[in-house]
Amino acid sequence: MIKFQLFIDGTWLYSNTPRLVDASGEPGFALDFGKLPRVLADEVARAMGHDEYTVVRTHLFGSYADNVDPRDAEPVQRRLNFFSQLRQQHHYEIEAFPINFRGKRLRKTDREPNDPFEPKEKCVDIALATSMLFNASMPNAYDVAIAVLGDQDFKPVLQSVRRLGKRVAIASVQGACAGELSDPSDPARVRDFDILWLEELLPRLARRFEPHLLECQSPHHTGERSVTTTYYPKRGEKFYCESCRGMFARHRLEGGEGDESRPVRWAPAGTALGGAVSHKRMDKSYGFIRVEGCGEWDGPEYFFHDNDISDGTSFAELAEGELVDFEVKADPPAGKAPPARLVRRRPAVA
Numbered sequence: 001m002i003k004f005q006l007f008i009d010g011t012w013l014y015s016n017t018p019r020l021v022d023a024s025g026e027p028g029f030a031l032d033f034g035k036l037p038r039v040l041a042d043e044v045a046r047a048m049g050h051d052e053y054t055v056v057r058t059h060l061f062g063s064y065a066d067n068v069d070p071r072d073a074e075p076v077q078r079r080l081n082f083f084s085q086l087r088q089q090h091h092y093e094i095e096a097f098p099i100n101f102r103g104k105r106l107r108k109t110d111r112e113p114n115d116p117f118e119p120k121e122k123c124v125d126i127a128l129a130t131s132m133l134f135n136a137s138m139p140n141a142y143d144v145a146i147a148v149l150g151d152q153d154f155k156p157v158l159q160s161v162r163r164l165g166k167r168v169a170i171a172s173v174q175g176a177c178a179g180e181l182s183d184p185s186d187p188a189r190v191r192d193f194d195i196l197w198l199e200e201l202l203p204r205l206a207r208r209f210e211p212h213l214l215e216c217q218s219p220h221h222t223g224e225r226s227v228t229t230t231y232y233p234k235r236g237e238k239f240y241c242e243s244c245r246g247m248f249a250r251h252r253l254e255g256g257e258g259d260e261s262r263p264v265r266w267a268p269a270g271t272a273l274g275g276a277v278s279h280k281r282m283d284k285s286y287g288f289i290r291v292e293g294c295g296e297w298d299g300p301e302y303f304f305h306d307n308d309i310s311d312g313t314s315f316a317e318l319a320e321g322e323l324v325d326f327e328v329k330a331d332p333p334a335g336k337a338p339p340a341r342l343v344r345r346r347p348a349v350a
Helices: 010-024 036-048 070-090 124-137 152-163 198-205 242-253
Strands: 002-009 053-066 093-100 144-148 167-172 212-215 226-229 272-281 286-291 301-305 323-328 340-345
Touching: 002 010, 002 036, 002 124, 010 053, 010 070, 010 198, 036 053, 036 144, 036 167, 036 198, 053 070, 053 124, 070 093, 093 124, 124 144, 124 152, 144 152, 152 167, 272 301, 301 323, 301 340
Parallel strands: 002 053, 002 144, 053 093, 144 167
Antiparallel strands: 212 226, 272 286, 272 323, 286 301, 323 340
C-alpha cells in the first residue's frame, strides 16, 4: 500500500485558480478541491504501476490579509471562506498566517501613489517545508510527497525529502511554475516523476453539480420532504426546497416575515445554546450566531466579539455557517442582540 501526503502552497493555488478556470474554456467552470488529492494520487500511482494506495493527509499552507481597509473586507472574507471550506468539507489540514496590512487597501493601485508599503507574507514557505521534512523523517508517514506549488524557493526542501528516501511528485500550473521545477531533464533533481500539469487534469477536477436528494427542512413544507436538487448546502446550513423558498419570498413581499413572524424569545443569561455563525464583520472583529437545534430558543441571533471565543480559534478562522456552542452572557440591550460568551467550535461528529 503506497502512502501519499499532499503539501499545497495555498496562497499560490488560490492566486492561480482563475488561470485554471480560464484554461478550462467552460463557462461557469468550478474546480472541485475535494477531488484534487485523489486525482493527483491516481496519476502518481499509475506512474508507479501500483493499484493500491491511500492519501494519508492533505496539508495546505496559506496566508490572508489582516488589519485591512474596511472597504476590502469582502475579498479577505472570500479567502478565509475558501480555507474554511477546504478544512470543513474536504478535511484538509490548514495552516493560515495573517499579513498585517496596517489598515491599507489590498491592491497597490488603490493606495496613495507615493505609499511605499509592501505586504510581506511570512511563514507559509517555512511551514510547508517544515511539515514536509518532519513527516518524511517519521517512520511510515508517507512514501510519496505530492507537492502542489510553483515557487523555486521550494527546491531545497524537495531535494532534502528525496535524500531522506522519499519520492516526490510536483503538480503545478503552466506559466506559474519555476523553470528548475518544470525542466523535463530535472537537473536540480527535485522530483521522481514527470510534472503533473493541473490544466491537463481539469476535466477530472471539475465540480459537477449532480442531482441528488435532500430533505427540505421548512416547517411549512407539504408533501414528500425528499426533493431532487443540485444545491449543496454549507455545513450547518438548513436546506429549503425551491417551493418553500418561493413561498417565503412571497410572504416577505406581502409584508410578512416568513418563518420569523413569531415573537422573538431571548434565552436568559447563562443559558447554553448552539447554532451557526450567520455573518461576520471582519473589519470590526464581531459577528452573530443564529440559534438552531435548541427548541423554543431557535431563530434569534446573538452577538459575539473575537474576545468571546474561548477555544483558541481565531476570529478569522471561524467561518460563516460553522456550527458553534456558546452561553448567553447577558440580557439584550435595548434594540440590540444579546451578547454571547464562551463561543467554541462544535466538535465534529464521528
